[in-house]
Amino acid sequence: MKFTPIAKISLIVALSLSAYRGFAQQIKLSAEIETALSKVDTTQFKADIAYLADDKLKGRAPGTEGFQMAVDYVVKRLKSMGVKPAGENGTWLQQVKFRRAFIQNGTLSLTGSNLSLKAGVDYVIMPNPYLPDVKLSGQLAFAGYGASEPELGYDDYAGLDVKGKIVLVTRGAPDKFSSSVSAHTMNATTILKAAADHGAVGVIICSVDSTSRLNSPRNGTYSVMNTDGSVAISRTYYSPQVKVLGLFNYTVFNSLLQQSGKIMQAVLAQIKGGQPNSFAINSSADIAYTSTYQDLISYNVVGKIEGSDPKLKNEYVVHSAHLDHLGIGKPVEGDSIYNGAHDNASGVASVLGIAKIYDGIKHKPKRSILTVLLTGEELGDLGSGYFASHPTVPVKSIVADVNTDMPTIIAPLLSVTALGAEHSSLATQVDQAAAYLNLSVEPDPEPKQARFTRSDQYSFVVNGIPALHIKYGSKTADGKNNLNDFVAKWRTKYYHKPQDDINGIFDFAAGKKYAQLNFLIGYLIAQDDARPTWNKGDIFKVK
Template sequence: LKPGNPDGSFFQEVPLAGIKSDPRLQFVVNGKPPMDLKFADDFVASSARLQPEIKINNSDLVFVGYGVVAPEYGWDDYKGVDVRGKTILMLINDPAVPDPKDPSKLDEKMFKGRAMTYYGRWTYKYEIAAQKGAAAAIIIHETVPAAYPWQVVKSSWAKENFELDNPDKNAGAVSARSWITLDVAKKLLADCGQDFDALKKSAITKEFRPVALNAKANIDIKQALRSFKSRNVIGKFEGADPNLKDEYIIYSAHWDHLGRHQELQGDQIFNGAVDNASGDAAVIALASAFPKADPAPRRSILFMCTTAEEAGLLGAKWYADHPLYPLEKTLADINIDSMNVWGKSRDVEDTSFGFSTMDDLLAAAAQRQGRTVIPNPRPEKGSIYRADNFEFSKVGVPSLYIGKNVHLVSRPENAPLRGDEFDLKDYHQPSDDVKPDWDLSGAVQDVDLLFEVGYQVANADKFPEWKPGNEFKPKRDQMLKK
C-alpha cells in the first residue's frame, strides 16, 4: 500500500476548531415572567462562528414551520416574512404531507413520502436560516421525526464540538443554533397563545405562512475556542492498467467518535466500537485484500479513514472540497459506517438504495452470497445524509452505503431488527463497546460483499451513474462534461 497523499504521506491535514459552549437562552413573552431554560435538560445551543461570544438580545421570535424552501415541490416556509435579525423556531424532518387519496399515508410525490430528504436534516435548517439572515435558529426536538431521543442531542451538544477552521472563521453561519425539548416548545407556544399541534398541522400545507410569536429571545453563548490540526488517513493501492490507474474508487470510514464526557456518572468514555471502529476495521481488511487480488484491479483504490464525522462530516467535507485526486476521475465512494457485528444475515441493507447504478452491483454480489438486498427499512431517519458518503455525493461522486439493519440467520425472520436495538440502547452512548454477543461472521460477509462491489467498479468499462432524477446527478453530469 502506498501513501495516499501525493506529498508522500498517509495523511491529509484537516484544520479544525474545538468549541466548548456555555450558552444561556431566555424567552420573554409579553406580560409573563421570563422563561429561563436549563442547558442540556431544556435546550442546547452553540455557534459555528469562531468567536468568543455570541450575544442576541430582544430578537423577535417567528415560527417558520419546517423551515424549508424547496422550489421543486412548490414549497416556501419563509414566504412573506423578513427574518433578518430574528430568531426562528422550526420543526425537525420534512413536511409530513398526507397522500390526498389516502390521508393515513404520506404523499410519495412530496419530499419522498416517508423517506427523509436533505430538507429534513438539521444541518439544512441552519444553512437556510443563515441564507435568510436569521440571527438564531431553534429546532423543536421530537424523538420520532428526529430519529433519536433527546439524550442523543444532549450527549452530542453538551461537550466540546468541532468545526472546520476556515479562513473566514465561518462568518457566514447563523449566529446561534439551538434545539429545545418538545415540552419547552409546547409551553412557549401556549404562553404565546398558540397550540403546538395546531401549528404543526398547518405546517404540512403549501399554504402555510410564518407565524410571528408574541415573544422575544435573548441568547448569550460564551465559547472557549482552540485551533488544531486533525488528519484524514489515506492509503492507495495503484491500479494495474496504465491507462486507468489515474482513476479511483474510495473506501471510506470515519475514525473518530465522541471522546469523553466527564460530567457523566459511571462510564464516561464513548468508545464507538460499532460506530465506527467496526468500519475502520473493514477498511483495513479491504486494504489488505486488494493487493492479493488476482488479477489486480485496473483502477486505483483509496482507503480513507476520515476525521470529525461525528462533528458534522468534517473530514469528508474537507477532502471533498480539497480532493487529493480529481473528483471527475473518482468513480465512487463506498462508505462503511457501523457494521453488522451480530452474526450472518439473510440480507443486506442498502441505505443508498435507488440512488445509483451501484445498486445493481450490490444486488448481484449479494445474490452470489445467497443474500438479498433490502432498502433502508427506516428511510425516515435520513441516514443517507448523516454519513460521510453524503459529502462525496454533494460534489457529484456516486456513493454506496450499506447499513447494519439486517435479518440475522440466528433469529426468526419476524424478529426485531438488531440494528434498531443498537440504535435505541447504544447509539452515541458510552455503552457502544465491544459486547460478549458479538459474532463477526456477519461483518466478514459484508467485507467480502463490499470487496466484490469495489472490484467490479475498478474493472468496469464505464463509470457508475446516478439514477435519473437523483438530486446529485446534475453536479456529476456537469463535472464529467468538462
C-alpha cells in the same frame, strides 16, 4: 477476437440489471478475483478489531495518543498489502484541525412577550466556532421544518420574508418525503443553509415534546477549521450571516404560537401532511453570548491502489470507514473506556479486508481505489466532511464512496440495505454484487433512525458524490426475518458503551461477507467506463 486480461475482466462484469431490485443477473468474475475474495481472513479480521478496540488505545478519541496508535496500526497494515500513501505532501495523512467551542455568558430575552426565560431550561444557545462575541436582535418568524425543497413540492419559506429575522423551526419532515430525504432535510446543516439562503440571521429549533429537556452543549461542540481561520465544516454553524443557532423548549414554543393565534397540534398536523404553514410572530429576541475555544489536531489516513486504465486511473472510488471512537467517558458497570469494537473497529477491519483482496489481484480495475480511514465521525461526520470537500486528490476525480460504519456483525449476513444507493446508479452495482453473494437487498428497515445522514457517506453525498452505506437487512436463518429485534437488544447493551469491546457478540464470517460485498460494489464501479450518475431530478444531484 482476442481479449487482453483487462478487457476480459471488463467483459465478464458488464452484465445487465433486471427491472426489479434483488433480481440482478448473476455476474461472473475471473478466477483471479474469486480466489482473492476468498482470502479475506476471519482470523485477521478479528485481530484487527482486537487491536483497535484494546484498552491501551483508550477509545481512539481524536487528538489522543490512542488515536495515533490506531493511525500507526492501519498505516502499517496498508503498507503490508501494497497500498500507497495518498495523503498530503506524499504522506499517508491529511491533517484535520478541530475546534472545540464552549458557550460563555449566553443570554436570550423576548420582547412582545411576558415570558421570563431561564438559560439551559427554556432555551439553549450553541457556541459559535468563528465569531467569539455575538450580539443580535431580530424579529421572530415560524418557518415550519425549515425546509426549502420546491422541486419536491414543499417550501416552508414560500411567501415568508425572513431577511434579518430569526426563524423558529421544528425538527421533522412531511410524510411524503422518503426516509433519506427526510433525514437530509431535518439535518441541522441543511436547516442552517436554507435559513441563510433566505436571509435569516438566526435559527432556533423548537421542541414539540412537553416531556423532553433541552440538551446543553456542556462539553462543547466541534467544527473543522481551515488554515486561514475560517470554518471548513460544522454541524452547528453555516455562515457568518447566521450568527445564532439555539433551542427553545416546548413551553416557550407553544406560548409563542398561541400569541400568534395558532394551535400547535393543528400547525404540526398541517406541515406533516405536506402543506406549509409559516408565519410572522409578533415578538423579537435579543441574544448575546461569548464563545471560547480549544483547538486540536487529528488526521484522516488516505491510501491508494492505482488503477490500470491510462485515463480512468485518475478517477477514484473511495472505501471509507471511521477510525475514531468516544475515548474515555462516564463509567458504565465500572468501565470507562469506550473501546468501539463494533463502532467502528469492525468497519476499519472491513476496509483492511478490501485492501487484502486487491493485494491478491494482479490485474487492477480501471479506476484507482482510495482507502480512507476517517477521524471525527463521532463528532458529527467532521473528518469525512473535510475530506469530501477538501480531498487529497482533485475534487472532481472522486466518482463514488462506499462507506462501512458499524456493520453490526452479530449474526449471519443474509440480506442487506444500501443506504443512499436509491438516489443514484450505484443501486445497479449493489444489486449485482449482492446477487453474486446470494444476498437479498431490502429497503431501509429502520427509516426513523435517520441512518443515512448519521455516518460518513452523507458527507460525500452533500458534496455531489454518489455514496452508500451497507447495513444489515432483516433476514434470519430461522426464517423469522426479525434481525432488527436482535439488533435492538444488542444496541441497548453495547452501542456507545464501554461494553462494545472484543468480548461482545461477533460473527466474523458476517464481517468477511461485508468486506467481500463492499469490495465487489467498489470493483464494479471502478470497472465501469461510465461514472456513477444521480437519478434524474434527485434531491442530491448538483444543479
